Amino acid sequence: MITPEKDVEDIHNSLISKKSDVIINIISKRTYQQINILIYIFKKTYNKDLIKEINNFLSYDVNLISIFSLLSINPINYDCQTLFIALNQSNKDINTLIEIIITRPSNILKKVIVEYSSLYKNKNIIKEIENINISRIIKNILIIFLTKEKNENKTPDLDLCQSLAIKLENEKVKNWLNINSVLYNIIINNSQTEIYFISMFYKKLSGNSIIEKIDKEIIEDEKYYFIQIILSLISLEEYFTKKLYKAINDKNENIILRILITRRDIDLEKIKQCYIQLYNKTLINDIKNFFSGDSHKLISNIIGM
Numbered sequence: 001m002i003t004p005e006k007d008v009e010d011i012h013n014s015l016i017s018k019k020s021d022v023i024i025n026i027i028s029k030r031t032y033q034q035i036n037i038l039i040y041i042f043k044k045t046y047n048k049d050l051i052k053e054i055n056n057f058l059s060y061d062v063n064l065i066s067i068f069s070l071l072s073i074n075p076i077n078y079d080c081q082t083l084f085i086a087l088n089q090s091n092k093d094i095n096t097l098i099e100i101i102i103t104r105p106s107n108i109l110k111k112v113i114v115e116y117s118s119l120y121k122n123k124n125i126i127k128e129i130e131n132i133n134i135s136r137i138i139k140n141i142l143i144i145f146l147t148k149e150k151n152e153n154k155t156p157d158l159d160l161c162q163s164l165a166i167k168l169e170n171e172k173v174k175n176w177l178n179i180n181s182v183l184y185n186i187i188i189n190n191s192q193t194e195i196y197f198i199s200m201f202y203k204k205l206s207g208n209s210i211i212e213k214i215d216k217e218i219i220e221d222e223k224y225y226f227i228q229i230i231l232s233l234i235s236l237e238e239y240f241t242k243k244l245y246k247a248i249n250d251k252n253e254n255i256i257l258r259i260l261i262t263r264r265d266i267d268l269e270k271i272k273q274c275y276i277q278l279y280n281k282t283l284i285n286d287i288k289n290f291f292s293g294d295s296h297k298l299i300s301n302i303i304g305m
Helices: 004-017 020-028 032-046 050-057 062-072 075-087 094-103 106-119 125-130 136-147 158-170 182-189 192-206 210-217 223-234 236-249 253-263 268-279 283-287 293-303
Strands: none
Touching (some): 020 293, 032 062, 075 106, 075 253, 094 223, 094 236, 158 182, 182 192, 192 210, 210 223, 236 268
16 A cells, blocks of 8 residues: 555665665655655654755756656745746746636635745735736736636536627627627636637637637737637647647747646646647657656656556
8 A cells, every 4th residue: 555654665765775766656646745745754754855865866867856846846836936937037928927827726826826925025916917018908817817716617507608609709809809898708707618618609600719710800919818818718628738739849848847747637638638639649759859867757657658
């Protein structure tokens, strides 16, 4: 039977015998909460810091140490760090803001707001977003998702969804990037499940998806951000799959690791299946060129074969 105590004993023995495989197998298959328990028991049993001991042992592979650190960081802190970097670049990283703010549940975002202020000298993330040089509508969506309790309804009224799709079909696409638009109100008021069905009904009515309509008929720069928001609300798996694919092609290791680590206990299996469906190849195969040796073993364990 696998227990935290057994994990700690196996890790300790592996550190002594210098067997990285055992450590990789254990850590890669444990959640952040489980890793935290291992850290506590290791300290109590051996009076040593588990992360420091592992980092010292793995000093031959800086990449491996970095991945281990990400696996052991508090997810709220990880989101805060990611948001801070996105907001403090000369060119603000709006795509990353969308990734964190639109895809996280309300209970997580509430903690992010508090922790962000604590980590960064009472900085107010909402005020920081208000100061970004982007359109008012994108700011509004980000701030509303941060501050308003998200609609989590998973049993939608299909008649209402169809009615909203009809209203959307009757609205001019060029008016969608407006805070008085039907689309804007759907985004801020409806649950992901509801938006999924609204989008299905809309495609039947118009012959095109909401995303296809935006891409074809809107020329403003903000349309790209709108597409990301809509896609993440219609299908999280497709959103993260496409984001991973782009990161792989752009050779952006930070985004690849962030998605793998933040989604591994949520929907990584669905993302893997979506990846095959969209690109007719496996995620693990596409990522193999980014990592080697023990780093590759760790990532392979996280993704699963």
